[in-house]
Amino acid sequence: MLSGKTALVTGGSRGIGRAIAIDLAKNGADVAVNYSGNEEKANEVVKEIESLGRKAFAIRANVANADEVNSMVNEVIERFGRLDILVNNAGITKDNLLMRMKESEWDDVININLKGVFNCTKAVTRQMMKQRSGRIINIASIVGIAGNAGQANYVAAKAGIIGLTKTTAKELAGRNITVNAVAPGFISTDMTDQLPEQIRNEMLKQIPLGRFGEPNDIANMVTFIASDKSSYMTGQTLCLDGGMVMY
Amino acid sequence: MADVLERVTKIIVDRLGVDESEVKLESSFKDDLGADSLDVVELVMELEDEFGMEISDEEAEQIVTVGDAVNYIQSKL
Numbered sequence A: 001m002l003s004g005k006t007a008l009v010t011g012g013s014r015g016i017g018r019a020i021a022i023d024l025a026k027n028g029a030d031v032a033v034n035y036s037g038n039e040e041k042a043n044e045v046v047k048e049i050e051s052l053g054r055k056a057f058a059i060r061a062n063v064a065n066a067d068e069v070n071s072m073v074n075e076v077i078e079r080f081g082r083l084d085i086l087v088n089n090a091g092i093t094k095d096n097l098l099m100r101m102k103e104s105e106w107d108d109v110i111n112i113n114l115k116g117v118f119n120c121t122k123a124v125t126r127q128m129m130k131q132r133s134g135r136i137i138n139i140a141s142i143v144g145i146a147g148n149a150g151q152a153n154y155v156a157a158k159a160g161i162i163g164l165t166k167t168t169a170k171e172l173a174g175r176n177i178t179v180n181a182v183a184p185g186f187i188s189t190d191m192t193d194q195l196p197e198q199i200r201n202e203m204l205k206q207i208p209l210g211r212f213g214e215p216n217d218i219a220n221m222v223t224f225i226a227s228d229k230s231s232y233m234t235g236q237t238l239c240l241d242g243g244m245v246m247y
Numbered sequence B: 001m002a003d004v005l006e007r008v009t010k011i012i013v014d015r016l017g018v019d020e021s022e023v024k025l026e027s028s029f030k031d032d033l034g035a036d037s038l039d040v041v042e043l044v045m046e047l048e049d050e051f052g053m054e055i056s057d058e059e060a061e062q063i064v065t066v067g068d069a070v071n072y073i074q075s076k077l
């Protein structure tokens, strides 16, 4: 489905990003695996992709830093010769009640989760415009639509991503570049493993399909969006949340 | 000058699909040659590649007419 295509997945070393990187490769793409601190985990993903017969390499960059992002994107284009798919997946949480939230907690989450998407998107558009094709896929969150107590910074960033997705989609549609977002619900990863048992049980009650999502539930959709099969869709946010939010 | 103008004209004709005779030094990309903002961004990208130079966002904003582009490139060569 994706043979001959190349992808950059931010935060590809763990969790959802890891599953996305591997699934894109399973479907034929070569993949650059971005990480920020966990080189070992990123290299494991690279090995797994190589064992599938695809090309891959790990590349460090803090997505919040425009200079680091620009050199990363340049290196990916140099090594692969083209760039067809960008998956903006890197993200963190620093949860706190609004009244207790420190300025640094707000800034860190906005800078990595929202500005990071802007930095990476801006950096790849030149190449995609030249190619007259491209897929930009942003990992938002269901809470960016529904809100969530204790996550003012994270929710603002994720809602921001949804708006950014629509605007970028409009700006780049004429160049055959589509921009869409996926909004996961509760997916089992390191990020959600941190939550207390009691909160996890409460969450489960709100999921009509009666289970937490797996990283692959997200990866399958990302692979579809990355493929030519999604070519008439742009500016959309698709909720993959077991039915938690319906609108 | 002639050479730069010729190369710039060729890129404009290719990219905007206008007739060569329409491309004059005083032609504005947006008002006379039918370019939208994104077309201008793309033209600047192609000029960067053609002439092997980097044009900053601030400088690119000053390029409104064909003459602006030619003068800018000439000053950097």
Ligand SMILES: NC(=O)c1ccc[n+]([C@@H]2O[C@H](COP(=O)([O-])OP(=O)(O)OC[C@H]3O[C@@H](n4cnc5c(N)ncnc54)[C@H](OP(=O)(O)O)[C@@H]3O)[C@@H](O)[C@H]2O)c1
Pocket (backbone or CB within 6 Å): A010, A011, A012, A013, A014, A015, A016, A017, A034, A035, A036, A037, A038, A039, A041, A061, A062, A063, A064, A089, A090, A091, A092, A112, A139, A140, A141, A142, A183, A184, A185, A186, A187, A188, A189, A190, A191, A192
């Ligand atoms: N899990 C969920 O339930 C859920 C729900 C909705 C949305 N999401 C979103 O899905 C995305 C992935 O989440 P996850 O659960 O897979 O998280 P995770 O397991 O904590 O993994 C986060 C990934 O992001 C990378 N990363 C963190 N900060 C970075 C930075 N500054 N620059 C570059 N990379 C950075 C990490 O790299 P290192 O390994 O180097 O640290 C890691 O690969 C996030 O955007 C998250 O908001 C998750």
